[in-house]
Amino acid sequence: MELLVASAVGILTAxxxxxxxxxxxxxxxxxxxxxxxxxxxxxxxxGRLAVGAPPVLNKYKEVAYTDPLPQALVLTAIVISFGMTAVVVMIALASYLSSKTDKINMTEEQTAGDDA
Structure with a gap:
């Protein structure tokens, strides 16, 4: 299970x-x-990879548990990243509509033949 999650993180990052x-x-x-x-x-x-484990501690039993704090952080991060993606898409759309191209030009001077 850990290998699968580590591979997924590596592939998504790459x-x-x-x-x-x-x-x-x-x-x-x-x-x-x-x-x-x-x-x-x-x-x-x-938050530990425990399949089928409850997210709440039981004071009477010693069981493996899943930490709920990373789950809350991930839920918050999903909402924030969705909002920021919407903002970046609107900025990119405005840039495309004003310049008629979506190419990112890192040079200071543009030539007439750079549109392709």
Whole structure:
């Protein structure tokens, strides 16, 4: 189980970083979303991976339990990342509508042939 979760975090992080390094705005937004998903899975895994265990301690029994704090953090992070993704999409849409291209140009001067 731990290997599966660690692999998922690694794959999401690698795909997110790959997409962030692209020169178009839409893949960058997808990359940021994948990175936030990777962080959410990592935070969720910090609360111990106990399948079928209750999230509440019982003072009469010694049982493995799942920590509820990372679950609350992940729920909050999901809401915040959804809101920030909506803001970034609107900024990218405004940039696309004003410049007629979604290419991220890192140079200071633009030539007329850079539209392709």
């Amino acid at each position: 795909a997110g970083i790959y997409l962030i390094l692209r020169q178009r705005t839409f893949p960058v937004i997808l990359g940021l979303s994948l990175l936030s998903y990777a962080v959410n899975v990592f935070l969720f895994a910090t």
